[in-house]
Amino acid sequence: MKAIKVEKLNKHYGDFHALKDVSFEIDKGEVFGFIGPNGAGKSTAIRALLGLIQTSSGTAKILGHDIQLEGKLLRSKIGYLPSEVHYYDEMTSRELLEYSANFYTTSDTSKIDELAEYFELDLSKKINDLSFGNKKKCAIIQCFLHNPELLILDEPTSGLDPLMQNRFFELLETENKKGTTIFFSSHILSEIQRMCNRAAVIKEGEIIAVEEIQSLLQKQMKKVRVVFKDSPTEKTLPLGSQHEKWNENKLSFEYVGPISDLISWLNQHDLHDTVLQEPDLDSIFMNYYER
Amino acid sequence: MNKNLFLKELKRNRKNLMIWSSIVIGFTFMVLAIFPYMAEMGEGITSLMESIPPEIGKAMGMDADTWSSILGFYSTYYGVYIIVLVSIFTTSTGATIISKEEKDHTSEFLLTRPISRKDIVVTKLISLFTLSLIIYGIQTTAAVIGMQLFAVTEVDWSVFIQMHLSGLVLILFFTTIGVLISMFVTPKKNFMGIVIGLTFGTYFLNAIGKSADAVSWISYFSPFNYLEITKDPTVAFNYLAACILLTLGVVMLILSNKIYGKKDIAG
Structure with a gap:
């Protein structure tokens, strides 16, 4: 069973063809990069996988579950880190994280304090008062709480300072060693190089290459x-x-x-x-x- | 239903609920407390009423009897202001309870949790109707207490109950319209204008239709026309209208659920 298997996924917005026959496969335990310039369709593809948008045609399975039919089940196994974090302004980080954790049966709320300390996040502050980077930290913690089998990360490092980026990458490496599959979307090549075994390159809604990072480097x-x-x-x-x-x-x-x-x-x-x-x-x- | 989401919705709306509850409690008590003074003036008011053009009187739901019993006095205010006030709270909550997540871009958070869209809609609607019944219950309780404090003569409770049942149906009907509207109007809009227009607007449609025979057909477009708020004990509760309005409400909710199930959530 593949962690992610996407076959000929298409998405139209009126005349605009946002995803064109997107196909790729990710093995379990792999760290897979998804790279392309802004507006290439990275986020659209991710949003389709998560069921936020309806696809026009094609199929996709995550951990063996169909994204159209078993969305609820497959989302219980995914940790998703959005590129832009929008949370409930009136909540504190702790309230948000507890609220999020309560949706899952596999949550470990003791991780909240542990990870907040690791990322130096003040849990008592309201979301509204958090800086862009601190919101991102809150989002990072949120996606680890329920021990997901698959992490879907959309531009995960935007807003993080280099120190925090490093801690984040170290955390990802530990999780990956435990068997967590990571789908890593970014427009920063060096991040993909550091983290990933393979990467898909997307441009104008089309996958133009799926390559080993090594060969990507040689051509770079x-x-x-x-x-x-x-x-x-x-x-x-x-x-x-x-x-x-x-x-x-x-x-x-x-x-x-x-x-x-x-x-x-x-x-x-x-x-x-x-x-x-x-x-x-x-x-x-x-x-x-x-x- | 998702308990986690349900509790959050109640918590999130409790401040609004408290504000609007205080408004309707205050208003209910104010109206009922005025009554004894009005009753004292008795005849003076009756002759004053006779000088008011009957069209205006009808539009406001007043006649010479209005001032003779506390129920008559209360019914004119209940039918106009109180139902509309409660509806403004419940309808605006209905219009925002789902769409606010989109406006604040938090739908992405909610929809990436392990919860189906149907569960989200069902849970939010249960929260919405819980809030609606709470404010309705609070207002009704306030009215019962007020009646007992300020009534000069015996109160005909069966008329009171009928009045409040009609009010409940109207409030629930408006609430479901609010939910449906939020599916079509872009969430960036402020719903308050639409909600006030809807509730007061349909009230005035009915009032205009009642006051002038030439345009009496206008009333048919107002739900207020079908569930009359009156102290007249010979007017029976309109079960047919209540069933039709509630069925329409359920249809609107089912439609909203269908629309939400297919919606693309913008990033």
Whole structure:
């Protein structure tokens, strides 16, 4: 049995085709990435899986349960972290978390204090008074309370500072070791790289690739900026470079290829400074998927 | 029904319930407390009534008898203000109890819990009618106490009961309209205007229809026309109208459940 099995899922909003024949499978215990630029259909696909929106055609099963027919049952096994957190303003975090936990038969409310301490969340504050990041922490705690078999995370790190992101990732790693399947949606490639074994790439409502993270990495372009001590006489770049721009002794270009080749090329020059940067997703699509 | 959600709904609405209950208790006592002074004036008021054009009197549900018994006096206020006040609370609660989650974007939270949409609708409706019956019960109790405190002569309780039964049917009917409206109107809107328009509006339709024979057909569009609030003991309780209004109410609730079951929840 697969953790998630999606077959030819479609969603139309009038003339707008939000999901086009979306199909993918996630094994139990896997950490599966879902990556694409904003507006690509990541959240739409997740909302369809959770039963928040009706699909136009296609089928999907989560942990063996049909999303249309057994929504209530399958949601009892899912922990869902929304990208934008909207909770009941008049409740305190503790009230919200207890209210949420009471919907499940598998909840462990002792985890509330434990996790609040871990994420440094003040449980007595009203939701209304929480910052964006603190609301997110509340949402994170909420999705772990009932020991879900599957975590569906939609842009989970937005609003979290790097320290909390780290703690969150560590918590995810522990949960995953216990057997929890994780469906991780994000537009930040480095997060997907850190967490996932495989990832689906979605663009304009279509899954354009399902790949091992390793092969995604090899195809990944890097933005390279170099400051030479002296402007070099020889201006040949390593194989796989493009879009080079010179400005006196400063150079920037994009590189796709083995990282060791790039490093040995950098080594041959007398450098002041160098920066290797992950490109934004749009340029990955431009440079890789449309080539 | 989901107990967790039910308790939350009651808790969430208790402040509104307390405010509106105080308003209707206060109003009920005020009306009943005025009566002894009005009764004392007796004849003066009767002659004053005769000088009022009969159309206006009919529209307000008043006649010369209005001032002679506490039930007659109370019926004019119950039929206009009290039913409308209670309905404004129950109808606006009905209009928001489901749609507020959408307005505040909390539906996403609720609908991703292990609870079916049908359970949500059923539980919210049970909460809604619990709240409606509580405020109705509070107002009725206040009226019974007030009657006993301020009545000058014996009160005909069977007339009182009939009056309040008609009131209950009207209140429940308005409440279900509120639920249905919330399925069609975008939740960002403030429902209060629609609710006040609906309750007072249909009351005035009936009043206009009653006062002028030429437009008496207007009354047919108002539920107030079918369940007359009167102290006249010869007017029997309109069981047929009550059944039809309640059936219509149930149909509206079933329709609301169907609509909600298929709704896409925006992010």
